[in-house]
Amino acid sequence: MAASAAARTSIGLTLRFHRVIPDCSKCPLYRLKSCTSNRANPQRRSSFNSFRTMNRHLQTSKCNSNSEDPDDVVNVVFIDRSGKRIPVKGKTGDNVLFLAHKHGIELEGACEASLACSTCHVYVSAAHFDKLPEPEEREDDMLDMAPMLQENSRLACQIVLTPDLDGIELTLPKVTRNFYVDGHVPKPH
Amino acid sequence: PWLLIPFPRSHPKVCIVGSGPAGFYTAQHLLKAHQNVQVDVYERLPVPFGLVRFGVAPDHPEVKNVINTFTQTAKHPRCSFYGNVNVGEDVSVDELQEAYHAIVLSYGAEGNRSVGVPGEDLPGVYSAKDFVGWYNGLPSCQELRPDLSCETAVILGQGNVALDVARILLSPLDALKKTDITQPALEALAQSRVCRVLIVGRRGPMQVASTIKELREMVNLPGTRPEMVAADFDGVAEALKDLPRPRKRLTELMLKTALEMPTEKEQERRKKASRIWGFRFFRSPVEILAEPGCNRVAGVRLAVNKLEGSGEKAQAVLTGEVEDVPCGLVISSIGYRSLPIDPTVPFDSRRAIVPNSMGRVHNAAGLYCSGWLKTGPTGVIATTMNSSFDTARSLLEDVESGKLDVSSAKPGSHMISSLLEKRGVKPVTFSDWEKIDDLETRRGEVSGKPREKILTVAAMLKVARG
Numbered sequence: 001m002a003a004s005a006a007a008r009t010s011i012g013l014t015l016r017f018h019r020v021i022p023d024c025s026k027c028p029l030y031r032l033k034s035c036t037s038n039r040a041n042p043q044r045r046s047s048f049n050s051f052r053t054m055n056r057h058l059q060t061s062k063c064n065s066n067s068e069d070p071d072d073v074v075n076v077v078f079i080d081r082s083g084k085r086i087p088v089k090g091k092t093g094d095n096v097l098f099l100a101h102k103h104g105i106e107l108e109g110a111c112e113a114s115l116a117c118s119t120c121h122v123y124v125s126a127a128h129f130d131k132l133p134e135p136e137e138r139e140d141d142m143l144d145m146a147p148m149l150q151e152n153s154r155l156a157c158q159i160v161l162t163p164d165l166d167g168i169e170l171t172l173p174k175v176t177r178n179f180y181v182d183g184h185v186p187k188p189h
Numbered sequence: 190p191w192l193l194i195p196f197p198r199s200h201p202k203v204c205i206v207g208s209g210p211a212g213f214y215t216a217q218h219l220l221k222a223h224q225n226v227q228v229d230v231y232e233r234l235p236v237p238f239g240l241v242r243f244g245v246a247p248d249h250p251e252v253k254n255v256i257n258t259f260t261q262t263a264k265h266p267r268c269s270f271y272g273n274v275n276v277g278e279d280v281s282v283d284e285l286q287e288a289y290h291a292i293v294l295s296y297g298a299e300g301n302r303s304v305g306v307p308g309e310d311l312p313g314v315y316s317a318k319d320f321v322g323w324y325n326g327l328p329s330c331q332e333l334r335p336d337l338s339c340e341t342a343v344i345l346g347q348g349n350v351a352l353d354v355a356r357i358l359l360s361p362l363d364a365l366k367k368t369d370i371t372q373p374a375l376e377a378l379a380q381s382r383v384c385r386v387l388i389v390g391r392r393g394p395m396q397v398a399s400t401i402k403e404l405r406e407m408v409n410l411p412g413t414r415p416e417m418v419a420a421d422f423d424g425v426a427e428a429l430k431d432l433p434r435p436r437k438r439l440t441e442l443m444l445k446t447a448l449e450m451p452t453e454k455e456q457e458r459r460k461k462a463s464r465i466w467g468f469r470f471f472r473s474p475v476e477i478l479a480e481p482g483c484n485r486v487a488g489v490r491l492a493v494n495k496l497e498g499s500g501e502k503a504q505a506v507l508t509g510e511v512e513d514v515p516c517g518l519v520i521s522s523i524g525y526r527s528l529p530i531d532p533t534v535p536f537d538s539r540r541a542i543v544p545n546s547m548g549r550v551h552n553a554a555g556l557y558c559s560g561w562l563k564t565g566p567t568g569v570i571a572t573t574m575n576s577s578f579d580t581a582r583s584l585l586e587d588v589e590s591g592k593l594d595v596s597s598a599k600p601g602s603h604m605i606s607s608l609l610e611k612r613g614v615k616p617v618t619f620s621d622w623e624k625i626d627d628l629e630t631r632r633g634e635v636s637g638k639p640r641e642k643i644l645t646v647a648a649m650l651k652v653a654r655g
Binding site for chain 1: 249
């Protein structure tokens with residue numbers, strides 16, 4: 001009981017941390033310049049480059065997953081680094097990285113979905129891996145940099161939900177403590 | 190978070206030294222996992238973000254998006270930024286330990302590895318660290334004024350920094366004009382006569398430290414064509430099948446660029462290209478040469494190597510042969526190097542890191558480290574992120590177990606602020622930085638650049654105080 005209460009509190013606190021300062025640069029409405037909020041506008045300049053280099057798939061994603069239409073719903077399960085299963089409801093067209101952020105899943109997106117980092121690396125459930133479109137060369141190039149690359153590795157920022165991905169499970173790689181002990185192979189920079 | 194401390198009773202105060210990715214990712218993780226921790230980030234320069242601002246190439250703006258994440262962290266109610274504070278000079282680590290429950294050292298690697306050959310100090314020889322700092326606006330590198338009046342440049346080292354330097358030297362000016370490269374660097378490059386860049390490494394194609402994204406950028410760089418030595422690739426095609434995927438894809442691209450007959454379209458493109466780049470393998474510098482009577486670099490003497498062993502562990506062994514390559518610019522890109530900033534902090538000068546286990550500094554209670562200072566100067570932002578989360582986790586484990594005693598209150602920034610005031614040091618707050626940020630961005634708009642960087646500490650402070 002106490003453990004689940006603590007878990008709920010922790011997710012709440014995590015969400016609250018994310019919401020303390022709204023991060024407009026992560027919101028597709030802002031990126032599409034559809035956001036009418038005044039507070040978003042002064043920051044627009046600094047995200048200009050990220051908008052220009054954004055993958056065009058993101059333009060179809062929507063910020064608000066509160067639609068009542070059941071046909072639209074795509075069930076996703078995130079499995080976090082401690083092995084905990086976190087089921088969430090997404091919608092067709094949702095970008096999986098932004099969906100993760102919306103639900104406080106600990107998936108970084110350092111370059112904000114511009115294929116310039118590998119921090120949103122996930123493993124895709126076998127049943128759904130082949131349903132995803134082939135990665136473009138740039139995604140493969142960035143995946144090459146991710147530690148513990150597997151056959152079913154993808155970058156979450158490149159996964160857009162479709163109905164046939166219902167039930168997809170995305171596992172966050174456990175970056176083990178042993179990764180940095182003496183003798184590890186230096187990575188390029 | 191991997192480790193969450195729900196309902197903590199303590200109010201730990203943590204000080205982080207260095208505001209690059211290591212500092213900010215450590216702060217981020219601590220703030221998320223412990224609901225009472227106060228994190229103060231100290232930075233020597235008036236401006237934050239470390240190598241994200243001063244190391245990442247100007248034509249890689251997406252990599253800099255991470256600044257938005259760091260900004261969010263800096264503006265967290267339990268986080269404070271103190272710029273313009275030199276730890277080791279303005280305040281000692283001992284004093285920080287008095288004020289805070291824990292210190293995380295994340296000040297990176299500001300030195301560079303020396304090649305260690307005669308002629309290294311000749312005019313015309315620069316470290317990649319300084320060259321990159323120069324075009325990225327690092328105040329201490331603004332007097333570099335590299336001489337770009339020669340045709341051939343030799344870069345020693347074959348990692349991503351070497352490729353960044355080659356790309357900036359050979360990029361069409363139009364591409365650079367819209368980036369945040371500094372105005373003086375842009376003007377110098379506009380006058381540059383450098384049209385051939387050789388990127389030299391001790392070992393072979395299968396040992397290059399660079400990665401495929403950066404190699405692809407060179408292969409596709411408009412106005413340039415590749416020039417490689419086919420014999421350097423003997424045996425490589427046969428070895429491909431056993432390579433792990435990242436190394437395999439990288440090597441395949443190199444092979445294709447070096448050996449494959451280009452398409453007609455590519456042949457046309459290459460014919461029109463006026464700038465050349467290429468890898469030179471199995472070569473170690475033994476001397477940097479000057480023209481007799483002239484105190485400037487005129488060439489590099491390279492020893493020819495052969496490889497013993499294979500894969501990542503292959504060793505370069507001298508064959509006794511040497512060859513001289515004429516050039517007017519030498520840039521050594523063989524690695525950054527951390528420096529000790531305070532005598533009380535343990536430092537391993539052989540490996541140039543602070544000795545630690547999982548971020549806990551050896552023989553120094555309450556001291557932690559993250560980033561390049563912890564693991565050595567390699568890794569991209571993602572690597573540093575994982576390393577920083579690890580260090581934060583070690584610190585939190587120690588809080589939980591009592592190994593780190595946070596039971597008694599500590600004065601934190603109150604004590605340090607009054608010390609600094611007595612010493613005439615005025616910290617730059619995060620909102621002071623935002624004034625600098627705002628001015629740089631507005632100045633950039635005038636010329637269609639994301640920002641026009643302010644290039645001296647004095648000018649930065651003037652804007653911060655204004």
